[in-house]
Amino acid sequence: MAKAKLYGGDAAAISSRSFMGSLSARPFTRACLFSPSRLPFQCAEPPRLRLLAMAVKRSPKRLKYSAPRFTKEEGLVYLEADPSGSDSWKLQPVIQLLNQGAVGVIPTDTLYAIVCHLKSHSAIERLCRIKSIQPSKPLSILCRSFKDIDTYTTGFPRGDGRGHANIFRAVKHCLPGPYTFILTASKELPRQCVRYGTTTAKYASRKNVGIRMPDDAICKAILEDMDAPLISTSVKSPEENEWMIDPVVIADTYGPEGLDFVVDGGVRVADPSTIVDLTGSSPKIIRQGKGPKLHWMVVEDDIGG
Numbered sequence: 001m002a003k004a005k006l007y008g009g010d011a012a013a014i015s016s017r018s019f020m021g022s023l024s025a026r027p028f029t030r031a032c033l034f035s036p037s038r039l040p041f042q043c044a045e046p047p048r049l050r051l052l053a054m055a056v057k058r059s060p061k062r063l064k065y066s067a068p069r070f071t072k073e074e075g076l077v078y079l080e081a082d083p084s085g086s087d088s089w090k091l092q093p094v095i096q097l098l099n100q101g102a103v104g105v106i107p108t109d110t111l112y113a114i115v116c117h118l119k120s121h122s123a124i125e126r127l128c129r130i131k132s133i134q135p136s137k138p139l140s141i142l143c144r145s146f147k148d149i150d151t152y153t154t155g156f157p158r159g160d161g162r163g164h165a166n167i168f169r170a171v172k173h174c175l176p177g178p179y180t181f182i183l184t185a186s187k188e189l190p191r192q193c194v195r196y197g198t199t200t201a202k203y204a205s206r207k208n209v210g211i212r213m214p215d216d217a218i219c220k221a222i223l224e225d226m227d228a229p230l231i232s233t234s235v236k237s238p239e240e241n242e243w244m245i246d247p248v249v250i251a252d253t254y255g256p257e258g259l260d261f262v263v264d265g266g267v268r269v270a271d272p273s274t275i276v277d278l279t280g281s282s283p284k285i286i287r288q289g290k291g292p293k294l295h296w297m298v299v300e301d302d303i304g305g
Helices: 019-025 036-041 048-056 060-065 088-099 121-131 146-152 167-171 217-224 247-257 300-304
Strands: 005-007 076-080 104-107 112-117 140-142 179-184 208-212 230-234 261-264 274-277 284-287
Touching: 076 088, 076 247, 088 104, 088 112, 088 217, 088 261, 104 217, 104 247, 112 121, 112 247, 121 230, 146 208, 247 261
Parallel strands: 076 261, 104 261, 140 208, 179 274
Antiparallel strands: 005 076, 104 112, 112 230, 140 230, 179 208, 274 284
């Protein structure tokens, strides 16, 4: 049975070891919660009473916005997984939590992402509340396959024989990969997702959505066992507005805000996905990131001539 680490709570339902038993055996410090490889990130031992209070205190954001079926109140589950995906069996507790309406953090092939089940309306509300997402901010979906993309969007342009390129054929060579493609949302996508558009009004009114198929072993293992895609937003520091690449720091920052779990796949590089808008006449790069610019993509300057 997977031994999920617990940040501020009782993991008896997931781990065969009693968390309270470990408390009686040794002091409650970060060294008890994270692996020795994380010791450079641990801070001085905080007061024991404050940490015990965190274990039982119900986050207001979790309490108010939790899904009816989601009743986990013990604290933040912290699970370490090998980036190669060799121990993907550990991820089953996380998949169960997501199916119950949990909101958590998983790695992708670019950054860490806060995710929840696409069909859990209350989980989407909690995700937006935890991340403090404003109506102008976009939400993306992490898809398992091209079939998901065809279900929740109108699909990739396939050409019409009148000068419009078959983008679908080109995109097949990019995915899975470090790209976010903006497509027109279909009616299957929950309204909670499409109401969040880009800051430009002409995009927001067209109900577009960003789709991703990350090339990451941990992320793919989770998606393969889900019955629907995941709603996703990259993790940024709420104060510095910078990418957060260390899962320990993410747990420290968003755990008290109502986050339910963190999957630690190692420290990442602050290199986001390349965003390509496919809703116009040409595939336009909105943000250049990890994914390289390909010959069929254009940038704003190229369009302006």
